[in-house]
Amino acid sequence: MKVPVCVLGLGLIGGSVLRAASASGRQAWGYNRSGVAAADGFDVGSDLAAALRRAAAEDALIMLAVPMTAVDHVLAAVAAVAPDCALTDAVSVKTAVVQAVARHGLSRRYVGGHPMAGASESGWAASSAALFRGAAWVVAADDGLDVEVWRAVAQLALDCGAHVVPAAAAEHDAAVARISHLPHVLAAVLAAVGGDGGELALSLAAGSFRDGTRVAATRPELVRAMCEANDAALLAALDDTVARLTDARESLRSSGSLAGVADEGYAARLRFDQLQRRAITSIDFTAADVMAQLREAGRTGGALRAS
Amino acid sequence: MKVPVCVLGLGLIGGSVLRAASASGRQAWGYNRSGVAAADGFDVGSDLAAALRRAAAEDALIMLAVPMTAVDHVLAAVAAVAPDCALTDAVSVKTAVVQAVARHGLSRRYVGGHPMAGASESGWAASSAALFRGAAWVVAADDGLDVEVWRAVAQLALDCGAHVVPAAAAEHDAAVARISHLPHVLAAVLAAVGGDGGELALSLAAGSFRDGTRVAATRPELVRAMCEANDAALLAALDDTVARLTDARESLRSSGSLAGVADEGYAARLRFDQLQRRAITSIDFTAADVMAQLREAGRTGGALRAS
Numbered sequence: 037m038k039v040p041v042c043v044l045g046l047g048l049i050g051g052s053v054l055r056a057a058s059a060s061g062r063q064a065w066g067y068n069r070s071g072v073a074a075a076d077g078f079d080v081g082s083d084l085a086a087a088l089r090r091a092a093a094e095d096a097l098i099m100l101a102v103p104m105t106a107v108d109h110v111l112a113a114v115a116a117v118a119p120d121c122a123l124t125d126a127v128s129v130k131t132a133v134v135q136a137v138a139r140h141g142l143s144r145r146y147v148g149g150h151p152m153a154g155a156s157e158s159g160w161a162a163s164s165a166a167l168f169r170g171a172a173w174v175v176a177a178d179d180g181l182d183v184e185v186w187r188a189v190a191q192l193a194l195d196c197g198a199h200v201v202p203a204a205a206a207e208h209d210a211a212v213a214r215i216s217h218l219p220h221v222l223a224a225v226l227a228a229v230g231g232d233g234g235e236l237a238l239s240l241a242a243g244s245f246r247d248g249t250r251v252a253a254t255r256p257e258l259v260r261a262m263c264e265a266n267d268a269a270l271l272a273a274l275d276d277t278v279a280r281l282t283d284a285r286e287s288l289r290s291s292g293s294l295a296g297v298a299d300e301g302y303a304a305r306l307r308f309d310q311l312q313r314r315a316i317t318s319i320d321f322t323a324a325d326v327m328a329q330l331r332e333a334g335r336t337g338g339a340l341r342a343s
Numbered sequence: 344m345k346v347p348v349c350v351l352g353l354g355l356i357g358g359s360v361l362r363a364a365s366a367s368g369r370q371a372w373g374y375n376r377s378g379v380a381a382a383d384g385f386d387v388g389s390d391l392a393a394a395l396r397r398a399a400a401e402d403a404l405i406m407l408a409v410p411m412t413a414v415d416h417v418l419a420a421v422a423a424v425a426p427d428c429a430l431t432d433a434v435s436v437k438t439a440v441v442q443a444v445a446r447h448g449l450s451r452r453y454v455g456g457h458p459m460a461g462a463s464e465s466g467w468a469a470s471s472a473a474l475f476r477g478a479a480w481v482v483a484a485d486d487g488l489d490v491e492v493w494r495a496v497a498q499l500a501l502d503c504g505a506h507v508v509p510a511a512a513a514e515h516d517a518a519v520a521r522i523s524h525l526p527h528v529l530a531a532v533l534a535a536v537g538g539d540g541g542e543l544a545l546s547l548a549a550g551s552f553r554d555g556t557r558v559a560a561t562r563p564e565l566v567r568a569m570c571e572a573n574d575a576a577l578l579a580a581l582d583d584t585v586a587r588l589t590d591a592r593e594s595l596r597s598s599g600s601l602a603g604v605a606d607e608g609y610a611a612r613l614r615f616d617q618l619q620r621r622a623i624t625s626i627d628f629t630a631a632d633v634m635a636q637l638r639e640a641g642r643t644g645g646a647l648r649a650s
Contacts, residue, residue: 152547152549153549154549154550171549172546172547172549174547201543201546201547203543207543208547210540210544211540211541211543211544211547212544212547214536214537214539214540214544215537215540215544215545215547215548215549215551215552216547216548216549216551216552218533218536218537219533219551219552219554219555220551220605221588221591221601221604222529222532222533222555222588223551223555223608223612224591224604224605224607224608224609224612225529225584225587225588225591225604225608226525226526226529226584226608227607227608227609227611227612227615228587228604228607228608228611229521229525229580229583229584229587230521230522230525230611230615231607231610231611231614231615232521232583233517233518233521233522234518234642235618235642235643235644236508236510236514236518236641236642236643236644237517237518237519237521237522238522238614238615238618238644239479239508239618239620239641239644239646240459240479240481240508240515240518240519240522240523241522241523241615242459242460242461242478242479242522242523243461243558244522244523244526244527244530244557244558245522245523245526245615246615247526247554247555247557247558248526248529248530248554248555248557248558249608249611249612249615250551250554250555251550251551251554251555252608252609252611252612253609253612253613253616254609255609256602256605256606256608256609257605259601259605259609260600260601260602260605263595263601263605264595264599264600264601267595267596267599270595271592271595271596273536274588274591274592274595275592276536276539277532277533277536277588278585278588278589278592280532280535280536281528281529281532281581281584281585281588282585284528284531284532284581285578285581285582285585288570288571288574288577288578288581289574289578292571292574293567293571294528294566294567294570294571295563295567297528297531297532297535298527298531298563298564298566298567298570299563300531300534300535300538301530301531301532301533301534301535301556301559301563302531302534302559302560302561302562302563302566303538304534304535304537304538304556304559305530305531305534305556305559305560306560307538307545308534308537308538308545308548308552308553308556309560311542311545311546313546334543334546335541335542335543336542336543337542337543337545337546339546
């Protein structure tokens, strides 16, 4: 299962995959526009076609770790040079990538992924072989995907120290809209409403405001790239949010009570704090419904771990 | 200016005031329903009238540090036993306390306050003489307040290690609605919307969700007591929030862009991070408009510090 890995894009995530895959004993090489990692002793260049020719020659797993805006450009090169390689990605939304992969005729050996790791810094300089340790790494589990590619992608995630959460692409997008993209929008709104209160409000702000607005300090173009690429799922999460806020407002106005929102929020946060991630151990990878089995396991909080 | 202090209510805030005032060399004693602090060597009892008789005899500054729900009961005792003492409080909303104080005929020597300090634990056991170090302590600065009481309250705050932010009661309530009460409501809503995403969403949640929902782990009755007592100001902050969220949603739906909310949130968080608190040094406490001077200084980000 330890196939070589060709990493396209060497920012925080791609760089960390290159480092972690190498550290786990795999052949791994990469492409970056600037070839930045070459100086650190990694086999990295700025020649995309050359990296892909080697991938085709060694039957490597190709990992797309470029921003959503660069996906089309890189997929065109993959289709031209290494169309038969196993292919995965690390983009934070999945449905949009599935569609792009299909446009380039590369669906047959594509299984999407999303390592749920981040850091306050970005770029190769911030990358680390340890970035994925203890993190969730979603591997898409839609019907019709190639089971061998699925296992190869999952093994890469495990080798990087992550645990694998299987999910349908659309379910992934709906989930991350709620727990990753919505928090960024709410942090921005809270910061702006606090700022509307002027110097007095900002000078009194402490823990709850600081925590609630922390990710509003993320560069706006990164927030936009992530959120806008998942617009359909984020719109649904925003509708849910506006409905709950409007209910809370109406309850406060008409009866002076915030009981509903306070109790529901407390209960949900408690569920989060007490979440027990079940180990997925009983998947039959030869079964016809293996993807359905994987999805169901992920949907109920399960994850695959390195044995 | 170092008048004795009689602290009524010895939870986290009242207990910390008793400790800090004692540590600064003041005479300080307290009342608590359970008399809990007596064992720690402080002069504390469960006899409210006795504590107030001593306050009247020693012309002490009385500090109300009970929850909003107990304010009326304690004010009735103050009015009966020590109506001529200087009076302040530590309740997290000000307009509602101003009204209660007026109902009990105690407005003449009342100057409200709000130490902006907290901790994840509550109660006497969590109290500390260091709780207010580096924290803002709002002292109400409305027209007609007694200047000598104002200075006594401010001196207590400075002795406790805080810096004093002067603000009109209504301005205080509007500000904390935005930077303290709204963050609790948004944290609860975010937790609930995340929970609506089921086990999959919660199992993928990481930093942005954890930070954004941290204060949703606060006991709901504490969140309600704080937010519901400030309902008018919180309703205005909620309206601003819903309007901004609805604008963001409409922009995402119609043009696929979150530029407005992302840019505004980033700019506001940057203002918060870069806030320079100006020192208030030039107040003339004998001037007729001293409260207006103080309010204006607080409104523009100023604070009094210990010299």
